Amino acid sequence: MGKILEIRNATKRFGGLVANENVSFDVEEGEIVGVVGPNGAGKTTLFNSISGAHPLTEGSVIFDGKDITKMKPYDICKLGIGRTFQIPQSLNELKVFENVLVGALCKRNDMEEALAHVDEILELCGISDMRDMLASKLNVPQKKRLEIARAMATDPKLLLLDETMAGLTATERKEAVELIHKINKRGVAILTIEHNMDVVMRVSRRVVVLVSGKLLAIGTPEEVTSNPEVISAYLGGGSKKDGE
Numbered sequence: 001m002g003k004i005l006e007i008r009n010a011t012k013r014f015g016g017l018v019a020n021e022n023v024s025f026d027v028e029e030g031e032i033v034g035v036v037g038p039n040g041a042g043k044t045t046l047f048n049s050i051s052g053a054h055p056l057t058e059g060s061v062i063f064d065g066k067d068i069t070k071m072k073p074y075d076i077c078k079l080g081i082g083r084t085f086q087i088p089q090s091l092n093e094l095k096v097f098e099n100v101l102v103g104a105l106c107k108r109n110d111m112e113e114a115l116a117h118v119d120e121i122l123e124l125c126g127i128s129d130m131r132d133m134l135a136s137k138l139n140v141p142q143k144k145r146l147e148i149a150r151a152m153a154t155d156p157k158l159l160l161l162d163e164t165m166a167g168l169t170a171t172e173r174k175e176a177v178e179l180i181h182k183i184n185k186r187g188v189a190i191l192t193i194e195h196n197m198d199v200v201m202r203v204s205r206r207v208v209v210l211v212s213g214k215l216l217a218i219g220t221p222e223e224v225t226s227n228p229e230v231i232s233a234y235l236g237g238g239s240k241k242d243g244e
Contacts, residue, residue, distance in 0.1 A: 001028045001029045001030060001031075002028070002029055002065075003026045003027065003028060003029070003062075004027055004028065004029045004030075004031075004063065004064055004157060004158050004189045005026060005027040005050070005061070005062070005063055005158055005189070005191065006026050006060075006061070006062035006063075007023055007024055007025050007026070007046075007050070007059070007061060008024055008059050008060045008061075008062065009022050009023070009024055009058065009059035009060070010022070010023040010024070010046065010049060010056055010058075010059040010060075010061065011023075011056060011057050011058040011059050012042070012045050012046075012049055012054060012056055012057050013057045018213055019042045019045040019213050020042045020045055020046055020049065020056075020210075020213045020214075021213045021214050022059070022214065022215075023042075023046060023059075023210070023213075023214065023215045024059075024215065025208050025215065025218050027158065027189055027191055028189070029157075029187075029189055030184070030187055030188075030189055031189050031190075031205050031206070032180070032184055032189070032190045032192065032203050032204050032205055033189075033190070033191050033192070033204060033205065033206050033207070033208060034192055034193075034194055034200040034203065034204035034206070034207040034208065034221070035191060035192065035193045035194070035207075035208045035210065036193075036194060036195070036197065036200055036207060036208070036209055036210070036224075037209055037210035037211050037216070038211065038233070040212075041210040041211055041212065041213065042210050042212075042213035043162075043193045043210055044086060044162055044193065045213075046210070047083060047160050047162055047191075047193065049061065050063075050076075050081065050083075050160060050191075051073055051076055051077075051081060051083045051160060052068070052071055052072055052073035052075070052076045053073055055069060055070055056069055063076070063079060063080070063081060063158065064079065064080065064157060066079065068081075074106075077106055077154055078106060078107065078154075080155065080156050080157035080158060081156055081157070081158050081159075081160065082103075082151035082152060082154045082155075082156030082158070082159045082160070083151055083159070083160035083161075083162065084144075084147040084148055084150075084151050084159075084160065084161050084162055084164060085147065085162055086162045086163045086166065086193075088140075088143040088144060088146065088147045089147070090135040090138070090143055090146050090147065090150070091135060092134065092135045092136035093134070093135075093136070094134070094135060095131065095132050095133060095134055095135070096122070096127060096130045096131050096132070096133050096134075096135055096138070096146055096149075097115075097118050097122065097131040097132065099135050099146055099149075099150055100118045100121055100122060100146070100149045100150055100153045101114060101115065101118050101153070102150070102153075103121075103149075103150045103151065103152070103153030103154045104117045104118050104121070104153040104154075106153070106154040106155075107154065107155055117153065118153065121149050121152050121153045122149060124149075124152065124179075124182065124183070125145050125146075125148055125149040125152065125179060126145060126175070126179065127142065127145050127146060127149060130142060130146075140167050140168075141167075141168055141169075141172045144164055144168070144176070145179075147164075148161070148164065148179065148183075152183065152188075156188055157187075157188065157189065158188070158189045158190070158191065159183060159188050159189070159190045159191070160190075160191050160192075161180070161190060161191070161192040161193065161194075162193045163193050163194065163195065164176055164180075164192065164194075165194060165195075165196050165199050166195060173196065173199060176199075177199060177202055177203055180192070180203050181203070190203075192204070197225065200221060201221040201225070204221055205220070206218060206219060206220060206221075207219065207220070207221050207224040209224055209227075209230050209233075211233045216229060216230060216233060217229060217230050
């Protein structure tokens with residue numbers, strides 16, 4: 001398998017604040033990689049740099065062999081990177097299917113074809129029965145499902161999931177894990193930020209650990225959770241509980 005994503009010496013500064021510093025790792029085609037670290041570790045900043053929202057100060061992002069470091073978010077989306085946001089960004093005045101249709105039209109000009117794709121994605125994400133509801137009427141777990149559906153509608157090769165599990169019950173987390181596996185079986189590589197280590201262990205082939213904006217460790221879930229530096233920095237005293 002080839003590399004779908006290559007992060008090279010990613011550094012992002014906001015004035016005097018260094019949010020990410022010399023972060024380097026790869027994601028293979030079809031792989032699920034977890035990104036963990038305490039609050040303020042620079043996880044979402046890294047996602048923003050990959051998706052083009054806040055371009056890197058230094059370093060580069062290579063996606064599917066193409067340098068996308070300076071590209072605009074909509075061009076990066078069209079290339080095949082979909083993302084969700086920690087706080088769902090649904091278009092609340094639109095219905096659920098209309099939200100997903102916006103994503104489907106990213107790569108489709110034919111409305112009939114786009115609507116058929118919407119139906120497929122709603123089914124995949126388990127929200128077909130909500131298609132005509134206003135997005136503003138959804139509860140938190142439903143909005144998180146819609147967030148994933150909107151991203152999946154753009155036909156991503158790589159899906160960035162930003163704390164999809166935060167605020168979910170144990171049952172809802174189990175269902176979300178099942179959805180992630182279903183998406184991955186379609187050949188979509190996934191990079192997921194997650195606080196809940198149990199979830200990370202269950203879904204990720206490898207785990208990237210960020211602390212204070214720097215890469216602390218990368219390895220299998222077993223390697224990472226037995227790494228003394230990781231334990232002291234994140235898993236031991238001071239780790240945040242899910243949803244905080």
